[in-house]
Amino acid sequence: MTKLLEQAMDAVRQMPPADQDAIAQAILSLLSPGEADEIDPDHLQDVIEGLAEIDRGEVATDEEVEAAFRSFDRGTSSSPTGRSAVSGRPRPTSRPIIRVPRTM
Template structure:
C-alpha cells in the first residue's frame, strides 16, 4: 500500500460509519468491483438531473466562481 493510500485510510477511520461506507463503495467501484450499486435518494437523483440539464444548456460556472469556491474552502 502506498503512503498516500495509507493516509487516506487513516483519515477515513476518523469519519462516522456511514461516511466510511460511502468511501468504501467508491473505492470498490474505482478498484473494479462493480458488484455494488450506489443507492441514491430522490433528492440526489433530482440534483443529478438538474446538473445534467444545466450542462446540456451550457450553464457552467465561470473561472472566477470556481476560484471563489476554492478560496471559500481554503483550497
C-alpha cells in the same frame, strides 16, 4: 501499498464503522469510473435540471469555480504559490472530467 496509503488506512481504522464504509464506497467508486452512482429519488429532479443547464451551456466560468473552491479553503486566503493553503501540496493543473451516464 504506498506509505501515504498506509497512513490513510491507519486514519480510517480509527473512524466509526459507518464512516469506514463511506470511505470504502468512495474508494471502490473511484476504481470503477464507468459505473453510475445511484441517485436518491429526492434529488433526481435536481440532477435532471442540472443536466439540462449543462446542455444549455449554463455552466460556471473558471473564475467562478476558483472562487467557490477558495471559499472552501477553511477561511484561509488563496496561496500565490499555486499550493493549497490547507495541505501545502501543489494544486492540480488540469481539471477533472466529470462523466454523467445518460440513460433517460
